[in-house]
Amino acid sequence: MTTSTSPTAFAPGTGATAPVRVATIGAGRIGSSHTTLISRHVPDAVVAAVADPVDGSADRLAAAVGAGFATTDIDDVLGSTDVDAVLITAPARSHSDLVCRAAAAGKHIFCEKPMAVTLDEADRAITAAEDAGVILQVGFNRRFAPGFAAARRAVDDGRVGTPQLLRSLTRDPGPWQADPARVPQWTIFLETLIHDFDTLCFLNPGARPVSVHAFADALIRPDAKSSGHLDTAIVTIAFDNGAMATAEASFSALYGYDVRGEVFGSAGMATAGNGRTTDMTFYGAAGVEIDTARRDTILLHDAYVGELSAFVDAVRTGSAAVVSGSDARTALQIALTAIRSVETGRTVGIDEVA
Numbered sequence: 109m110t111t112s113t114s115p116t117a118f119a120p121g122t123g124a125t126a127p128v129r130v131a132t133i134g135a136g137r138i139g140s141s142h143t144t145l146i147s148r149h150v151p152d153a154v155v156a157a158v159a160d161p162v163d164g165s166a167d168r169l170a171a172a173v174g175a176g177f178a179t180t181d182i183d184d185v186l187g188s189t190d191v192d193a194v195l196i197t198a199p200a201r202s203h204s205d206l207v208c209r210a211a212a213a214g215k216h217i218f219c220e221k222p223m224a225v226t227l228d229e230a231d232r233a234i235t236a237a238e239d240a241g242v243i244l245q246v247g248f249n250r251r252f253a254p255g256f257a258a259a260r261r262a263v264d265d266g267r268v269g270t271p272q273l274l275r276s277l278t279r280d281p282g283p284w285q286a287d288p289a290r291v292p293q294w295t296i297f298l299e300t301l302i303h304d305f306d307t308l309c310f311l312n313p314g315a316r317p318v319s320v321h322a323f324a325d326a327l328i329r330p331d332a333k334s335s336g337h338l339d340t341a342i343v344t345i346a347f348d349n350g351a352m353a354t355a356e357a358s359f360s361a362l363y364g365y366d367v368r369g370e371v372f373g374s375a376g377m378a379t380a381g382n383g384r385t386t387d388m389t390f391y392g393a394a395g396v397e398i399d400t401a402r403r404d405t406i407l408l409h410d411a412y413v414g415e416l417s418a419f420v421d422a423v424r425t426g427s428a429a430v431v432s433g434s435d436a437r438t439a440l441q442i443a444l445t446a447i448r449s450v451e452t453g454r455t456v457g458i459d460e461v462a
């Protein structure tokens with residue numbers, strides 16, 4: 109079903125200065141946020157279309173942002189000559205297939221993490237984009253958060269020296285109220301910690317992960333552990349430049365959304381992330397307080413705008429994607445190795461999962 113929402117709001121351009129015409133595939137939580145950010149904060153792009161198989165979802169989002177059309181059929185978007193690029197914000201297990209289909213249709217691709225959930229799928233997605241000559245950027249937003257980007261600059265310009273110890277953590281805001289039965293198995297590695305695995309590689313540039321040891325448990329919902337639910341995990345990673353790293357995640361931090369990174373080296377240390385929504389600190393009779401974020405879309409607002417702007421710039425200029433399919437494959441390989449470690453209870457070499 110295709111419905112017209114606000115055709116006059118969308119004016120396809122032509123030539124080098126024309127805006128990039130973006131279509132969203134998956135009008136859920138992050139798809140709605142990304143689409144709204146594009147429409148408000150990325151002047152070189154317009155929202156051409158929204159697609160979602162659930163009746164009404166695409167219509168609502170398309171109407172809210174003044175998109176050209178809404179549809180429940182992804183092929184309407186892939187076949188449209190009014191669409192230059194797609195944002196893939198559907199559930200994780202559909203990503204690699206959608207990347208391949210979008211590439212075959214000649215659309216540039218911004219794909220939310222994880223780009224794939226197996227290495228074969230990842231390879232197919234990377235090859236499809238290369239063969240089609242389209243941009244493929246993956247949604248590792250932390251690289252665009254100002255503090256994380258500054259930490260990487262401190263590594264690049266030598267202030268950190270040789271990285272020796274790294275940390276990255278993601279604690280989702282609590283209380284966690286989802287139904288564990290609706291959370292796909294291994295989500296904590298494939299969808300949560302995958303950000304941290306990418307962050308650790310980003311802050312240790314040029315190094316390759318070589319082995320992984322992971323522990324995971326259901327500390328928030330122990331009643332669901334017997335059905336495979338995991339909501340708390342810690343992962344250690346050894347890199348081939350000698351650096352050692354830890355990543356940790358929890359689905360429920362009662363004090364707010366907590367995303368932090370650290371790289372300690374031979375010459376110094378850089379840290380990033382503090383959970384604050386503003387730099388105001390309140391001092392009162394009861395003590396000292398800061399305001400913390402309850403949503404990723406608030407804490408990482410600037411990072412989301414940054415990654416979407418970078419994608420649109422890459423499409424306009426033909427430059428390489430800032431976060432590539434290969435980067436996504438590396439983070440996925442760490443995630444799959446961590447899963448193997450949990451399954452076997454031992455340290456697993458990265459090449460054992462190939």
Ligand SMILES: NC(=O)c1ccc[n+]([C@@H]2O[C@H](COP(=O)([O-])OP(=O)(O)OC[C@H]3O[C@@H](n4cnc5c(N)ncnc54)[C@H](O)[C@@H]3O)[C@@H](O)[C@H]2O)c1
Pocket residue numbers: 133134135136137138139159160161162165182197198199200202220221222247248249299404
């Ligand atoms: N980078 C980040 O910070 C971040 C944050 C949140 C979510 N994500 C990722 O984004 C993806 C979506 O997460 P979400 O929280 O928005 O999920 P969601 O369930 O809120 O939304 C998914 C949407 O996709 C639609 N959909 C289902 N199958 C589809 C298909 N085959 N084609 C197109 N649309 C389809 C659903 O109807 C739904 O509207 C996940 O991979 C998740 O890990 C990334």
